[in-house]
Amino acid sequence: MTNYYQKEIETASREEILRIQNEKLRKQVKHVYENVPYYRNLMEEKGLTPDDIQSVDDIRKLPFLSKADLRDAYPYGLLAVPLNDCVRIQSTSGTTGKRVVAFYTQDDVDLWEECCARAIVAAGGTEEDVVQVAYGYGLFTGGAGLHGGSHKVGCLTLPMSSGNTERQIQFMMDLNSTIICCTPSYAAFIGESLAERGYKPEDNKLKAGIFGAEPWTEEMRQNIQKSLGIKAYDIYGLTETSGPGVAFECEEQTGMHINEDHFYAEIIDPDTGEVLPEGSKGELVFTALDKEAFPLLRYRTRDICVLSREKCSCGRTHVKMSKPMGRSDDMLIIRGVNVFPSQIETVLLNEGYTPNYQIEIGRKNNTDTLDIYVEVDPSRISDKIADIQDMEAGLASAMRTMLGIGPKIHLVPPKTIARSEGKAVRVIDNRKLHD
Ligand code: DLL
DSSP states (O other), rough: OOSSHHHHHHHHHHHHHHHHHHHHHHHHHHHHHHHHHHHHHHHHHTOOOOOGSGGGGGGGGOOOOOOOOHHTTTTTTOOHHHHHGOOEEOOOSSOOSSSEEEEEOHHHHHHHHHHHHHHHHHHTTOOOOOOEEEOSSSSHHHHHHHHHHHHHOOOEEOOOOOHHHHHHHHHHHHOOOOEEEOOOOHHHHHHHHHHHTTTOOGGOOOOEEESSSSSSOOOHHHHHHHHHEEEEEEEEGGGGGEEEEEEEEOTTSSEEEEEETTTTEEEETTOOOOOTTTEEEEEEEEESOSSSOOOSSSOOOEEEEEEEEEOHHHHHHHHEEEEOOOOOSEEETTTTEEOOOOHHHHHHTTTTOOOOOEEEEEETEEEEEEEEEEEEGGGGOOOOOOOOHHHHHHHHHHHHHHHHHEEEEEEOOOTTOOOOOOSSOOEEOSOOOOO
Protein backbone atom coordinates (compact mmCIF):
# COMPACT_ATOMS: atom_id res chain seq x y z
CA MET A 1 0.00 0.00 0.00
CA THR A 2 1.49 3.29 -1.04
CA ASN A 3 1.48 5.98 1.59
CA TYR A 4 1.66 9.62 0.69
CA TYR A 5 2.59 12.57 2.77
CA GLN A 6 0.43 14.96 0.73
CA LYS A 7 -1.64 12.67 -1.44
CA GLU A 8 -3.82 15.30 -3.06
CA ILE A 9 -0.93 17.22 -4.52
CA GLU A 10 1.41 14.27 -5.09
CA THR A 11 -1.17 12.50 -7.27
CA ALA A 12 -2.80 15.59 -8.82
CA SER A 13 -3.69 15.47 -12.51
CA ARG A 14 -1.37 17.05 -15.05
CA GLU A 15 -3.91 19.82 -15.66
CA GLU A 16 -4.12 20.59 -11.96
CA ILE A 17 -0.34 20.72 -11.60
CA LEU A 18 -0.07 23.04 -14.60
CA ARG A 19 -2.79 25.28 -13.17
CA ILE A 20 -0.90 25.51 -9.87
CA GLN A 21 2.43 26.12 -11.61
CA ASN A 22 1.02 28.89 -13.84
CA GLU A 23 -0.57 30.69 -10.94
CA LYS A 24 2.53 30.44 -8.73
CA LEU A 25 4.86 31.44 -11.55
CA ARG A 26 2.98 34.68 -12.27
CA LYS A 27 3.17 35.60 -8.60
CA GLN A 28 6.81 34.59 -8.24
CA VAL A 29 8.04 36.55 -11.27
CA LYS A 30 6.34 39.65 -9.90
CA HIS A 31 7.89 39.07 -6.45
CA VAL A 32 11.37 38.72 -7.92
CA TYR A 33 11.00 41.65 -10.33
CA GLU A 34 9.86 43.94 -7.55
CA ASN A 35 12.36 42.84 -4.91
CA VAL A 36 15.56 41.66 -6.62
CA PRO A 37 17.18 44.49 -8.62
CA TYR A 38 19.85 42.08 -9.89
CA TYR A 39 17.23 39.94 -11.66
CA ARG A 40 15.07 42.93 -12.66
CA ASN A 41 18.10 44.26 -14.56
CA LEU A 42 18.50 40.93 -16.35
CA MET A 43 14.80 41.03 -17.32
CA GLU A 44 15.03 44.65 -18.45
CA GLU A 45 17.99 43.80 -20.68
CA LYS A 46 15.62 41.42 -22.46
CA GLY A 47 12.84 44.02 -22.50
CA LEU A 48 10.66 41.91 -20.19
CA THR A 49 8.18 42.86 -17.50
CA PRO A 50 6.21 40.44 -15.28
CA ASP A 51 3.21 40.81 -17.62
CA ASP A 52 5.14 38.94 -20.31
CA ILE A 53 5.10 35.79 -18.18
CA GLN A 54 1.56 34.45 -17.98
CA SER A 55 2.23 30.71 -17.89
CA VAL A 56 5.03 28.14 -17.85
CA ASP A 57 5.01 28.29 -21.65
CA ASP A 58 6.45 31.80 -21.35
CA ILE A 59 9.20 30.77 -18.94
CA ARG A 60 11.72 30.32 -21.74
CA LYS A 61 11.65 34.09 -22.29
CA LEU A 62 13.21 34.62 -18.85
CA PRO A 63 16.99 34.92 -18.37
CA PHE A 64 18.92 32.09 -16.73
CA LEU A 65 20.74 32.34 -13.43
CA SER A 66 23.97 30.46 -12.83
CA LYS A 67 26.47 29.91 -10.03
CA ALA A 68 28.45 32.85 -11.46
CA ASP A 69 25.45 35.14 -10.81
CA LEU A 70 25.26 33.85 -7.25
CA ARG A 71 28.92 34.70 -6.73
CA ASP A 72 28.44 38.13 -8.34
CA ALA A 73 25.49 38.88 -6.13
CA TYR A 74 27.09 37.44 -2.97
CA PRO A 75 25.96 37.66 -0.27
CA TYR A 76 22.67 39.59 -0.35
CA GLY A 77 22.18 40.47 -4.03
CA LEU A 78 19.50 37.85 -4.73
CA LEU A 79 17.69 38.20 -1.45
CA ALA A 80 14.01 39.02 -2.09
CA VAL A 81 12.80 39.82 1.43
CA PRO A 82 14.19 42.00 4.23
CA LEU A 83 16.98 40.16 6.06
CA ASN A 84 14.88 40.52 9.21
CA ASP A 85 12.30 38.14 7.75
CA CYS A 86 14.91 35.38 7.31
CA VAL A 87 15.42 32.73 9.95
CA ARG A 88 18.18 30.59 8.42
CA ILE A 89 21.23 30.55 6.18
CA GLN A 90 22.70 27.39 4.62
CA SER A 91 25.61 27.06 2.25
CA THR A 92 27.07 24.77 -0.39
CA SER A 93 29.47 22.02 0.56
CA GLY A 94 32.16 23.53 -1.67
CA THR A 95 34.45 26.18 -0.30
CA THR A 96 35.40 28.49 -3.14
CA GLY A 97 36.53 32.02 -2.33
CA LYS A 98 32.89 33.01 -2.24
CA ARG A 99 30.56 30.25 -1.18
CA VAL A 100 26.96 30.10 -2.29
CA VAL A 101 24.76 31.18 0.60
CA ALA A 102 21.00 30.60 0.57
CA PHE A 103 18.47 32.36 2.80
CA TYR A 104 15.21 31.02 4.21
CA THR A 105 12.12 32.53 5.79
CA GLN A 106 10.18 30.31 8.21
CA ASP A 107 7.79 29.45 5.35
CA ASP A 108 10.78 28.46 3.19
CA VAL A 109 12.06 26.14 5.93
CA ASP A 110 8.58 24.60 6.28
CA LEU A 111 8.30 24.02 2.55
CA TRP A 112 11.76 22.48 2.38
CA GLU A 113 11.03 20.16 5.30
CA GLU A 114 7.75 19.13 3.69
CA CYS A 115 9.65 18.11 0.57
CA CYS A 116 11.96 15.99 2.73
CA ALA A 117 8.96 14.56 4.57
CA ARG A 118 7.51 13.44 1.22
CA ALA A 119 10.82 11.65 0.55
CA ILE A 120 10.79 9.89 3.91
CA VAL A 121 7.18 8.74 3.49
CA ALA A 122 7.93 7.57 -0.07
CA ALA A 123 10.69 5.42 1.42
CA GLY A 124 8.14 3.82 3.73
CA GLY A 125 8.57 6.17 6.72
CA THR A 126 5.80 6.63 9.30
CA GLU A 127 5.63 7.97 12.84
CA GLU A 128 6.67 4.49 14.00
CA ASP A 129 10.14 4.93 12.52
CA VAL A 130 13.48 5.81 14.07
CA VAL A 131 15.38 7.96 11.56
CA GLN A 132 19.15 8.12 11.89
CA VAL A 133 20.29 11.31 10.16
CA ALA A 134 23.95 10.74 9.30
CA TYR A 135 24.31 13.57 6.77
CA GLY A 136 26.52 16.41 7.98
CA TYR A 137 24.80 19.02 10.15
CA GLY A 138 25.82 22.66 9.93
CA LEU A 139 25.94 24.81 6.82
CA PHE A 140 25.48 21.77 4.56
CA THR A 141 21.80 21.18 3.83
CA GLY A 142 21.79 17.37 4.17
CA GLY A 143 21.51 17.13 7.96
CA ALA A 144 19.09 20.03 8.46
CA GLY A 145 16.80 18.98 5.58
CA LEU A 146 16.27 15.32 6.50
CA HIS A 147 16.14 16.21 10.19
CA GLY A 148 13.27 18.63 9.56
CA GLY A 149 11.51 16.16 7.27
CA SER A 150 11.76 13.43 9.89
CA HIS A 151 10.15 15.71 12.48
CA LYS A 152 7.32 16.59 10.08
CA VAL A 153 6.54 12.90 9.58
CA GLY A 154 6.66 12.39 13.34
CA CYS A 155 9.52 9.91 13.31
CA LEU A 156 11.88 9.60 16.25
CA THR A 157 14.88 11.53 14.95
CA LEU A 158 18.50 10.68 15.75
CA PRO A 159 20.59 13.75 14.81
CA MET A 160 23.91 11.92 14.44
CA SER A 161 25.59 14.06 11.78
CA SER A 162 28.22 12.28 9.67
CA GLY A 163 31.34 10.46 10.86
CA ASN A 164 32.17 8.64 14.09
CA THR A 165 31.17 5.30 12.61
CA GLU A 166 31.63 3.45 15.90
CA ARG A 167 28.95 5.63 17.50
CA GLN A 168 26.70 5.40 14.42
CA ILE A 169 26.74 1.61 14.72
CA GLN A 170 26.22 1.63 18.48
CA PHE A 171 23.17 3.92 18.24
CA MET A 172 21.80 2.07 15.22
CA MET A 173 21.88 -1.19 17.17
CA ASP A 174 20.91 0.08 20.64
CA LEU A 175 18.15 2.46 19.53
CA ASN A 176 16.82 0.31 16.67
CA SER A 177 17.13 2.77 13.78
CA THR A 178 14.78 1.80 10.97
CA ILE A 179 15.72 4.43 8.37
CA ILE A 180 19.17 5.86 7.72
CA CYS A 181 19.90 9.04 5.77
CA CYS A 182 23.45 9.76 4.58
CA THR A 183 25.58 9.91 1.45
CA PRO A 184 25.64 6.61 -0.48
CA SER A 185 29.39 6.29 0.00
CA TYR A 186 28.98 6.62 3.76
CA ALA A 187 26.15 4.06 3.70
CA ALA A 188 28.43 1.61 1.90
CA PHE A 189 31.17 2.31 4.44
CA ILE A 190 28.79 1.68 7.36
CA GLY A 191 27.73 -1.59 5.68
CA GLU A 192 31.34 -2.67 5.46
CA SER A 193 32.06 -1.63 9.03
CA LEU A 194 29.09 -3.67 10.28
CA ALA A 195 30.37 -6.76 8.45
CA GLU A 196 33.86 -6.23 9.88
CA ARG A 197 32.37 -6.28 13.36
CA GLY A 198 30.66 -9.58 12.63
CA TYR A 199 27.13 -8.24 12.10
CA LYS A 200 24.91 -9.81 9.44
CA PRO A 201 22.46 -7.63 7.47
CA GLU A 202 19.52 -9.12 9.39
CA ASP A 203 21.04 -8.11 12.75
CA ASN A 204 19.99 -4.47 12.35
CA LYS A 205 16.42 -3.11 12.29
CA LEU A 206 16.98 -0.86 9.27
CA LYS A 207 14.40 -1.16 6.47
CA ALA A 208 15.29 1.78 4.25
CA GLY A 209 17.96 4.34 3.47
CA ILE A 210 17.65 7.76 1.80
CA PHE A 211 20.87 8.53 0.02
CA GLY A 212 22.01 11.45 -2.12
CA ALA A 213 24.24 14.53 -2.39
CA GLU A 214 26.64 12.74 -4.75
CA PRO A 215 26.42 10.50 -7.84
CA TRP A 216 25.95 6.77 -7.25
CA THR A 217 25.28 3.87 -9.57
CA GLU A 218 22.75 1.04 -9.66
CA GLU A 219 25.59 -1.34 -8.72
CA MET A 220 26.23 0.70 -5.63
CA ARG A 221 22.53 0.56 -4.79
CA GLN A 222 22.60 -3.26 -4.95
CA ASN A 223 25.72 -3.35 -2.82
CA ILE A 224 24.22 -1.11 -0.11
CA GLN A 225 20.88 -2.92 -0.16
CA LYS A 226 22.66 -6.22 0.37
CA SER A 227 25.13 -5.11 3.02
CA LEU A 228 22.56 -3.29 5.15
CA GLY A 229 19.54 -5.46 4.31
CA ILE A 230 17.43 -2.46 3.24
CA LYS A 231 15.81 -0.73 0.27
CA ALA A 232 18.01 2.17 -0.83
CA TYR A 233 16.26 5.30 -2.15
CA ASP A 234 17.80 8.20 -4.03
CA ILE A 235 17.19 11.83 -3.06
CA TYR A 236 18.29 14.91 -4.98
CA GLY A 237 18.60 18.60 -4.33
CA LEU A 238 20.98 21.52 -4.17
CA THR A 239 21.56 24.34 -1.74
CA GLU A 240 20.40 26.92 -4.26
CA THR A 241 16.91 25.37 -4.38
CA SER A 242 16.69 24.71 -0.58
CA GLY A 243 18.63 21.47 -0.30
CA PRO A 244 17.64 17.79 -0.43
CA GLY A 245 14.05 16.95 -1.34
CA VAL A 246 13.68 18.73 -4.67
CA ALA A 247 13.23 15.19 -6.02
CA PHE A 248 13.03 11.76 -4.37
CA GLU A 249 12.54 8.13 -5.22
CA CYS A 250 9.41 6.11 -4.51
CA GLU A 251 9.02 2.35 -4.09
CA GLU A 252 9.49 1.83 -7.86
CA GLN A 253 13.12 3.01 -7.55
CA THR A 254 13.26 4.10 -11.18
CA GLY A 255 14.04 7.78 -10.95
CA MET A 256 13.09 10.64 -8.66
CA HIS A 257 9.75 12.47 -8.59
CA ILE A 258 10.35 16.22 -8.72
CA ASN A 259 8.14 18.18 -6.32
CA GLU A 260 6.51 19.96 -9.24
CA ASP A 261 4.16 22.05 -7.17
CA HIS A 262 7.25 23.81 -5.74
CA PHE A 263 9.84 23.51 -8.52
CA TYR A 264 9.33 23.90 -12.26
CA ALA A 265 11.90 21.81 -14.17
CA GLU A 266 13.25 22.29 -17.69
CA ILE A 267 15.90 20.43 -19.66
CA ILE A 268 18.13 22.63 -21.82
CA ASP A 269 21.00 22.20 -24.23
CA PRO A 270 23.96 23.26 -22.04
CA ASP A 271 25.73 24.87 -25.01
CA THR A 272 22.91 26.86 -26.60
CA GLY A 273 20.50 27.26 -23.68
CA GLU A 274 17.68 26.04 -25.91
CA VAL A 275 14.83 24.18 -24.16
CA LEU A 276 14.83 20.54 -25.28
CA PRO A 277 11.75 18.40 -25.93
CA GLU A 278 10.51 16.02 -23.27
CA GLY A 279 12.64 12.90 -22.93
CA SER A 280 15.86 14.59 -24.11
CA LYS A 281 19.09 14.38 -22.17
CA GLY A 282 20.35 17.79 -21.12
CA GLU A 283 20.98 20.21 -18.28
CA LEU A 284 18.40 20.50 -15.56
CA VAL A 285 17.09 24.02 -14.85
CA PHE A 286 14.84 24.85 -11.88
CA THR A 287 12.49 27.68 -11.09
CA ALA A 288 11.48 27.87 -7.43
CA LEU A 289 7.75 28.58 -7.46
CA ASP A 290 7.15 29.26 -3.76
CA LYS A 291 10.38 30.30 -2.16
CA GLU A 292 10.23 33.73 -0.57
CA ALA A 293 13.74 34.67 0.56
CA PHE A 294 15.90 33.19 -2.19
CA PRO A 295 13.59 32.60 -5.16
CA LEU A 296 15.81 31.61 -8.05
CA LEU A 297 14.22 31.70 -11.50
CA ARG A 298 15.63 29.42 -14.21
CA TYR A 299 18.64 28.34 -12.18
CA ARG A 300 21.11 26.23 -14.15
CA THR A 301 22.04 23.24 -12.00
CA ARG A 302 24.75 21.97 -14.40
CA ASP A 303 23.44 18.46 -13.69
CA ILE A 304 22.79 16.42 -16.83
CA CYS A 305 19.72 14.19 -16.77
CA VAL A 306 16.50 13.11 -18.50
CA LEU A 307 12.91 13.80 -17.40
CA SER A 308 10.18 11.20 -17.80
CA ARG A 309 6.41 11.47 -17.56
CA GLU A 310 5.79 7.74 -17.79
CA LYS A 311 3.05 6.59 -15.45
CA CYS A 312 4.52 5.46 -12.14
CA SER A 313 3.15 2.43 -10.31
CA CYS A 314 3.28 4.32 -6.99
CA GLY A 315 0.49 6.60 -8.21
CA ARG A 316 2.47 9.81 -7.96
CA THR A 317 2.01 12.00 -11.00
CA HIS A 318 4.98 14.33 -10.62
CA VAL A 319 7.58 14.14 -13.38
CA LYS A 320 10.60 11.91 -12.69
CA MET A 321 14.25 12.82 -13.22
CA SER A 322 16.86 10.18 -13.92
CA LYS A 323 19.92 9.93 -11.74
CA PRO A 324 22.23 12.79 -12.75
CA MET A 325 24.48 11.41 -15.51
CA GLY A 326 27.26 13.94 -15.21
CA ARG A 327 27.78 17.68 -15.13
CA SER A 328 28.04 20.35 -17.78
CA ASP A 329 30.81 22.04 -15.81
CA ASP A 330 33.90 20.49 -14.24
CA MET A 331 32.64 20.33 -10.67
CA LEU A 332 33.69 17.17 -8.83
CA ILE A 333 32.01 15.79 -5.75
CA ILE A 334 34.65 14.22 -3.53
CA ARG A 335 33.61 12.78 -0.15
CA GLY A 336 30.41 14.79 -0.52
CA VAL A 337 32.27 18.08 -0.99
CA ASN A 338 31.94 20.11 -4.19
CA VAL A 339 35.40 20.75 -5.65
CA PHE A 340 36.41 22.65 -8.78
CA PRO A 341 39.82 21.85 -10.34
CA SER A 342 40.41 25.60 -10.62
CA GLN A 343 40.50 25.82 -6.80
CA ILE A 344 43.33 23.28 -6.74
CA GLU A 345 45.21 25.25 -9.37
CA THR A 346 44.79 28.47 -7.39
CA VAL A 347 46.33 26.91 -4.29
CA LEU A 348 49.26 25.51 -6.29
CA LEU A 349 50.06 28.87 -7.81
CA ASN A 350 49.60 30.72 -4.51
CA GLU A 351 52.03 28.31 -2.88
CA GLY A 352 54.63 28.87 -5.62
CA TYR A 353 54.22 25.56 -7.48
CA THR A 354 54.01 24.98 -11.22
CA PRO A 355 50.65 24.65 -12.94
CA ASN A 356 51.72 21.16 -14.09
CA TYR A 357 49.57 18.86 -12.06
CA GLN A 358 47.16 15.99 -12.25
CA ILE A 359 44.26 15.14 -9.98
CA GLU A 360 43.43 11.48 -9.45
CA ILE A 361 40.23 10.45 -7.74
CA GLY A 362 39.52 6.91 -6.68
CA ARG A 363 37.50 4.97 -4.17
CA LYS A 364 38.99 2.77 -1.44
CA ASN A 365 36.85 1.05 1.19
CA ASN A 366 33.88 3.01 -0.16
CA THR A 367 35.54 6.32 0.58
CA ASP A 368 36.73 8.72 -2.11
CA THR A 369 40.47 9.24 -2.38
CA LEU A 370 42.06 12.40 -3.77
CA ASP A 371 45.68 12.33 -4.96
CA ILE A 372 47.30 15.38 -6.48
CA TYR A 373 50.54 14.98 -8.45
CA VAL A 374 52.51 18.21 -8.77
CA GLU A 375 55.75 18.87 -10.60
CA VAL A 376 58.35 20.73 -8.54
CA ASP A 377 60.45 23.44 -10.08
CA PRO A 378 64.18 22.38 -10.21
CA SER A 379 65.08 25.31 -7.94
CA ARG A 380 62.95 23.83 -5.14
CA ILE A 381 64.13 20.24 -5.47
CA SER A 382 65.89 18.84 -2.41
CA ASP A 383 67.57 15.47 -1.92
CA LYS A 384 66.42 15.34 1.66
CA ILE A 385 63.35 13.20 2.10
CA ALA A 386 62.33 15.24 5.14
CA ASP A 387 62.26 18.43 3.03
CA ILE A 388 59.99 16.81 0.47
CA GLN A 389 57.71 15.48 3.18
CA ASP A 390 57.48 18.95 4.72
CA MET A 391 56.61 20.50 1.38
CA GLU A 392 53.95 17.85 0.75
CA ALA A 393 52.43 18.34 4.19
CA GLY A 394 52.41 22.15 3.76
CA LEU A 395 50.68 21.90 0.42
CA ALA A 396 48.15 19.35 1.70
CA SER A 397 47.27 21.69 4.54
CA ALA A 398 46.79 24.67 2.17
CA MET A 399 44.56 22.47 0.01
CA ARG A 400 42.51 21.41 3.03
CA THR A 401 41.91 25.04 3.94
CA MET A 402 40.70 25.87 0.43
CA LEU A 403 38.78 22.70 -0.43
CA GLY A 404 37.48 21.53 2.92
CA ILE A 405 38.98 18.07 2.34
CA GLY A 406 42.58 16.95 2.57
CA PRO A 407 44.28 15.40 -0.48
CA LYS A 408 47.40 13.26 -0.62
CA ILE A 409 50.10 15.31 -2.34
CA HIS A 410 52.81 13.69 -4.46
CA LEU A 411 55.62 16.02 -5.52
CA VAL A 412 57.19 14.68 -8.68
CA PRO A 413 60.25 15.74 -10.75
CA PRO A 414 59.82 18.27 -13.58
CA LYS A 415 58.40 17.00 -16.89
CA THR A 416 57.09 13.73 -15.46
CA ILE A 417 53.39 14.51 -15.83
CA ALA A 418 52.28 13.58 -19.33
CA ARG A 419 51.75 16.61 -21.56
CA SER A 420 48.72 16.64 -23.76
CA GLU A 421 48.59 18.01 -27.27
CA GLY A 422 45.13 19.36 -26.77
CA LYS A 423 43.47 20.23 -23.53
CA ALA A 424 45.46 19.14 -20.50
CA VAL A 425 44.02 16.06 -18.84
CA ARG A 426 43.84 17.43 -15.36
CA VAL A 427 41.42 15.01 -13.79
CA ILE A 428 41.45 11.23 -13.79
CA ASP A 429 38.34 9.94 -12.10
CA ASN A 430 38.57 6.19 -11.52
CA ARG A 431 35.31 5.92 -9.58
CA LYS A 432 33.05 5.08 -12.55
CA LEU A 433 30.16 6.97 -11.03
CA HIS A 434 28.02 7.19 -14.11
CA ASP A 435 26.64 4.32 -16.17
O1 DLL B 1 24.12 17.98 -1.94
C1 DLL B 1 21.94 18.67 -1.18
C2 DLL B 1 21.61 17.26 -0.79
C3 DLL B 1 21.85 16.84 0.51
C4 DLL B 1 21.03 16.39 -1.70
C5 DLL B 1 21.51 15.56 0.88
C6 DLL B 1 20.67 15.11 -1.34
C7 DLL B 1 20.91 14.67 -0.04
P1 DLL B 1 24.95 20.80 -2.62
O2 DLL B 1 26.04 20.58 -1.65
O3 DLL B 1 24.60 22.21 -2.98
O4 DLL B 1 23.59 20.19 -2.08
O5 DLL B 1 25.30 19.98 -3.93
C8 DLL B 1 24.38 19.91 -5.00
O6 DLL B 1 25.12 17.67 -5.56
O7 DLL B 1 23.94 19.86 -8.13
C9 DLL B 1 24.38 17.47 -7.79
O8 DLL B 1 25.49 17.66 -8.66
C10 DLL B 1 24.83 16.72 -6.56
N1 DLL B 1 23.75 15.81 -6.09
C11 DLL B 1 22.85 16.05 -5.13
N2 DLL B 1 22.03 14.95 -4.99
C12 DLL B 1 22.45 14.03 -5.89
C13 DLL B 1 22.03 12.71 -6.24
C14 DLL B 1 23.34 18.87 -1.76
N3 DLL B 1 21.01 12.09 -5.63
C15 DLL B 1 24.91 19.00 -6.09
N4 DLL B 1 22.69 12.08 -7.24
C16 DLL B 1 23.92 18.80 -7.22
C17 DLL B 1 23.74 12.67 -7.88
C18 DLL B 1 23.55 14.58 -6.60
N5 DLL B 1 24.18 13.90 -7.58
